[in-house]
Amino acid sequence: xDLVLVDEEISDRVIEVKEGESLNLNLxxxxxxxxxxxxIKVARNATLTAxxxxxxxxEGRFVLNVYLEDEGASCDWHLAAxxxxxxxxxxxxxVWHNSPHTTGSMSNYGICRDESRLTFTxxxxxxxxxxxxxxxxxxxIIVFDPLSDGKCSPILNIDENDVTASHAAIxxxxxxxxxxxxxxxxxxxxxxxxxxTLGYMKPIEAYFTxxxxxxxxxxxxxxxx
Numbered sequence: 001x002d003l004v005l006v007d008e009e010i011s012d013r014v015i016e017v018k019e020g021e022s023l024n025l026n027l028x029x030x031x032x033x034x035x036x037x038x039x040i041k042v043a044r045n046a047t048l049t050a051x052x053x054x055x056x057x058x059e060g061r062f063v064l065n066v067y068l069e070d071e072g073a074s075c076d077w078h079l080a081a082x083x084x085x086x087x088x089x090x091x092x093x094x095v096w097h098n099s100p101h102t103t104g105s106m107s108n109y110g111i112c113r114d115e116s117r118l119t120f121t122x123x124x125x126x127x128x129x130x131x132x133x134x135x136x137x138x139x140x141i142i143v144f145d146p147l148s149d150g151k152c153s154p155i156l157n158i159d160e161n162d163v164t165a166s167h168a169a170i171x172x173x174x175x176x177x178x179x180x181x182x183x184x185x186x187x188x189x190x191x192x193x194x195x196x197t198l199g200y201m202k203p204i205e206a207y208f209t210x211x212x213x214x215x216x217x218x219x220x221x222x223x224x225x
Contacts, residue, residue: 092122104134140171
């Protein structure tokens with residue numbers, strides 16, 4: 001089952017993925033930042049694949065809670081966010097392992113431009129009794145300009161021994177050598193940053209099935225610089 005939500009369609013909601021089902025959730029924001037809360041409950045042997053391409057402006061907090069309720073439930077989450085102007089955006093994404101043999105993966109990627117602020121936070125929690133479960137959380141933010149800033153705060157809460165759990169967080173400046181090399185090929189600073197942004201953000205398109213939505217993402221990357 002596919003569920004596609006764009007801009008104003010991204011709203012507070014509770015979603016249930018029933019036993020044995022698969023849900024592909026595609027989120028894309030191009031206007032005002034969607035300050036909302038989405039709770040998703042994933043049942044036995046059900047699969048959630050969710051992706052968010054965020055190119056919005058403004059400020060707010062996006063909260064996602066995925067509850068892996070029964071054995072065999074799994075979640076795969078991918079976020080790509082572009083901060084520009086004076087935007088202030090917080091993404092709080094969490095996965096709660098409530099049963100044995102559940103699998104959760106979260107990948108959050110962002111770029112900060114101008115005077116924007118971007119924060120990735122969230123919890124991966126494996127409750128006692130959830131043996132054989134696996135959880136992974138990664139977050140990376142590239143800071144392009146001196147007045148922009150990023151923060152990554154992944155949290156692991158593990159209350160069971162027989163599990164696999166990991167997290168990684170990186171906030172770093174744009175590689176000046178990388179930028180210089182591209183400009184040495186005759187490109188302007190803006191064109192070089194556009195190419196770097198395209199390289200960082202474009203992979204998110206692979207999770208979208210709509211060609212028109214992929215084109216909107218390309219246009220948003222171009223317009224973001």
